[in-house]
Amino acid sequence: MLSEEKNRTLTQVGPGTPMGDYLRRYWQPIAGESEFDDKPIKTLTLMGEDLVLYKDLGGTFGLMDRRCPHRNADMSYGYVEQSGLRCSYHGWQFDQKGGCLHQPYEDTCDPTGRMRAKTRIKAYPVVAKAGLLWAYLGPLPAPQLPDWELFNYKNGFAQVVCAEIPCNWFQCQENSIDPVHFEWTHNNWTLRQQSDDVDYVPTHLQLAFDEFDHGFVYRRLREGEASDDVMWNVGRVTLWPNGFYLGHHFEWRVPIDDHRTLSILWVFSRVPTEQEPYVQEKIPTWYGPIKDPVTGRWITSHVANQDFVVWVGQGEITDRTREHLGQSDRGIVMMRRRFFEELDALREDPAHIPKGLILDPEKNRDVYLPSACRDELIQGLPREQLAAHPLLGPYLKDFFGQAGQPPQVRAAYEEAVGQKMSGAQFFAVHGSRR
Numbered sequence: 001m002l003s004e005e006k007n008r009t010l011t012q013v014g015p016g017t018p019m020g021d022y023l024r025r026y027w028q029p030i031a032g033e034s035e036f037d038d039k040p041i042k043t044l045t046l047m048g049e050d051l052v053l054y055k056d057l058g059g060t061f062g063l064m065d066r067r068c069p070h071r072n073a074d075m076s077y078g079y080v081e082q083s084g085l086r087c088s089y090h091g092w093q094f095d096q097k098g099g100c101l102h103q104p105y106e107d108t109c110d111p112t113g114r115m116r117a118k119t120r121i122k123a124y125p126v127v128a129k130a131g132l133l134w135a136y137l138g139p140l141p142a143p144q145l146p147d148w149e150l151f152n153y154k155n156g157f158a159q160v161v162c163a164e165i166p167c168n169w170f171q172c173q174e175n176s177i178d179p180v181h182f183e184w185t186h187n188n189w190t191l192r193q194q195s196d197d198v199d200y201v202p203t204h205l206q207l208a209f210d211e212f213d214h215g216f217v218y219r220r221l222r223e224g225e226a227s228d229d230v231m232w233n234v235g236r237v238t239l240w241p242n243g244f245y246l247g248h249h250f251e252w253r254v255p256i257d258d259h260r261t262l263s264i265l266w267v268f269s270r271v272p273t274e275q276e277p278y279v280q281e282k283i284p285t286w287y288g289p290i291k292d293p294v295t296g297r298w299i300t301s302h303v304a305n306q307d308f309v310v311w312v313g314q315g316e317i318t319d320r321t322r323e324h325l326g327q328s329d330r331g332i333v334m335m336r337r338r339f340f341e342e343l344d345a346l347r348e349d350p351a352h353i354p355k356g357l358i359l360d361p362e363k364n365r366d367v368y369l370p371s372a373c374r375d376e377l378i379q380g381l382p383r384e385q386l387a388a389h390p391l392l393g394p395y396l397k398d399f400f401g402q403a404g405q406p407p408q409v410r411a412a413y414e415e416a417v418g419q420k421m422s423g424a425q426f427f428a429v430h431g432s433r434r
Helices: 004-011 018-023 104-109 114-118 169-177 180-194 303-312 327-348 374-379 383-388 407-417
Strands: 028-032 041-046 049-055 061-065 100-102 126-129 132-135 156-165 204-212 215-222 236-239 243-245 249-257 260-270 285-287
Touching (some): 018 327, 041 249, 156 407, 169 303, 260 407
Parallel strands (some): 156 285
Antiparallel strands (some): 028 132, 041 049, 049 061, 215 236, 236 243
8 A cells, every 4th residue: 555645646747746757758659640631630638738739731740738828829729831830819820849930910010020039839749650649748858769669560450549548547557567457357357247157267376577678577377377378488568657568569558637548559460471461551540439328337348448447446546545455466566666766766866867768769779578479470370370379369350459449440450351350249368268
């Protein structure tokens, strides 16, 4: 359990808070690039800041304060120009770095532009990578935007899947270092939703947690598994500071504010070798529902949706003073301790380089992360072997990651892999077999 003060330290993310200032030193995924195929402007809140994300007529992305510094007009009702965004109230125009390019009437009165030169709007760098838009809200110069190896794999279909979750980011991230929950939240709960007369899946026998540069690796051994099982000798990555890497996909828990989290999945599905060569023209982005529109109940059929239910069920900001942690929570204790160490180090020395940042561009090429299915994703598998693979095979039958995949994305995926999805209501995923 934690004190109320320590719980606030982990969960408060606004400007000037210890955790908020810390997370701002990392690039954060904030939207999908394809969201701007049919619109130039999107409003969003990021770590308590109300912002406007836009794509100008020149194709440049920008992120700026939602309020114009002139008289606080809403910049989301502005209009994009060849360079930057113009306020619809008095026409003040700003570029992606926050500089003022044009103040129509003021420039008429003073052609030297003295006022314009002094006027700025808060703005943050934005970079498009792997179908995602990434923002950096911290002190400059910015670190490298990680070039994770998975982003560069060939012959695969990637998709960006989002949802807004009404709870604090940290309880979402704690899920990333909690292997035992998979047995009960995903395997057994899926079985019990289908029948009361079922045998539970093999239970966990051993857990191990190891820290490395980019986070933690958790390893697990379940009943009936040998010590050479990939989940024991490779494991999965709790990606620092607010991500999760499972070998074939990433998950990020991006704080909207203290009470809401943007969940982003980046899922890569290798096509069967019979479908090669396959080149994806564009990575789609879609937002999935979290509640059944008919019953009003939370959707519990898909893996991410099951996680959403247990995250939100802890409360908007879970009260960690009431916890009773056990042996399965060793990873959570390690992660919390590391965050407190990092926050203390940054407070004592503002020049402290936070954990996992990549500063050297020469070291930012195909950055390796441990993966239980790396060889299969790089080399590929024939359809029959891919279908039988314990980690990758279920994706060849259905997209079980999150509910609500749009028909056009499903059709594009079916064309990529060369077969129709089964359309099942429930899914058998890794760990569900005896």
